[in-house]
Amino acid sequence: MNKKIALWGILILAFALLPLFIKSNYLLGVLIVIGLYTIIVIGLGILMGYAGQVSFGHAAFFGMGSYTVAVLTTACHWPTIPALIASLILPGLVAAIIGGPTLKLRELYLALATLAFGILVHILFNELKGITGGPSGMTGIPYLSIGGLVFDRDIKFYYLVWVTVLLVSLAVHNLIHSRMGRAMRAIRESEHASETSGIDTAGLKLQAFVFSAVLAGLAGGLYAFYVTFVSPSPFGFHTSVQFVLMAVVGGLGTFWGPLLGAGLVVALGEVLRWAIPLVIPGAGGEYQIIFFGIILMLIMVIKPEGLGAITDLFKKPRVEEVQ
């Protein structure tokens, strides 16, 4: 236990001190994006890893959060905090409405339904020009200000995002070890047996779906305040797939999975963009995708449970009593 607390202390300290050694705004930006994606993947991890439901539409909830902030702060002139709160509520409400019919579907059908939903919302971002500004997006989003503290610089935003990651992680950690978390793990194992044990599986899956949408909305809202500009392009199908990829590579149902998955996928993309042209002169984007694919495949072959399961390597094997 003490070891665990020490590890946490070191990790928090490392994240707190990291910006002092980082001089480039670019690197800080990458870390902020990793933090935002971590928040989304934590939610997706609950949905996929614990409730056993896959969603290929989470970029839509991410986008809804961003657009909620954009519209409320620019067109409606709302203060920033209420706009941020609304960016949690709207995706949650939409998830509650579409979740009822959608979550009755299983596996591939659920994946297709969420995928269709994601594409639909992306089209709406493009086409509802009166509200969203269409493909050219919306500018002029103010900086987030909390009680006089204005988050106008990357370094401030870095701390905001990672404190949020920490708080969300703690909340989820508590959730998983509660009665509800236990029931979610039971659903993943056998829905039939869960029902006969008295668990309202449909209700619980819906709650997990709404919760993951709220987290995606939160990340979206923060993202809008960070870049102060939104357009439909970061919220497409590709992003949804990336979120699922992060969740799987990181390891479903593991505590460190979301952080490791988001960190690896984002960092790998950036590193490859820089490294590939050094090795293969004149190489274009397609080479990056090839190497990206190869590395991810290797990870899944070597560690199919995902990176988050890497802590297993340090555990002593338990000798089971054989009857």
Add this chain to the structure above:
Amino acid sequence: MLEIKGLEVCHGWVQALRGLSLQVSEGETLAVLGSNGAGKSTLLGALAGLYKIKKGDILLDGRSLSGKSPHYMVKEGISLVPERREIFNSLTVMDNLLLGAYHRYRSKKNEVIIDVENILNLFPALRGRENHPAGTLSGGLQQMLAIGRGLMARPKLLLLDEPSVGLAPLVVREIMSTLAELKKTGVTIILVEQNTAAALKVADRALVMERGSIVLSGCSREMMGDTRVQQAYLGRTRVVRPAAAL
């Protein structure tokens, strides 16, 4: 306590229960016998809310429960220990037991802990393995865990679907003697079994189902003496083989 009136259940085009009626009184243990496909498991499934009821009604203490969802049935006091156990393999023994008490979140935590203790007293073999993943247990222990999980719901009516299936004779005897213990606590039990001899020993009353209807019923002792039951399920008569004119 339990009253079933003209129950009809269909699996697609196949009618699994054909107007089945029966009554079970409080504290009674009823054995349901019959060959494969007679509708025994369907009867338990319908009582647990797993199947849609086409016609008829299920009354528990005078209240209609037809058309209710499985988790609602558990709340109402009907707990099913499913066939092939269906425990949560990757979860620990303790988690499995606590999940049985999932709907009792309003009851005091102490009560649930006392119940866990009672289950461990009932199945002492589970003690000391509380933190083992349930999937690593032997078949017999898994069956005990499944029954324990069912009991954690504090059911009025416990439904057991073939608890002896796939278990060694010694383990079957142990489980059956535990059921006899359980009876003393006053819980009402409906036991579906292929192992007719073992079931009749535990049960107060038994009925035989064939193609979705009850064809025979009576108290266990009568049933044990009934030549039809003996012939069909207890294997006590010489099997008349068809002539070798194949």
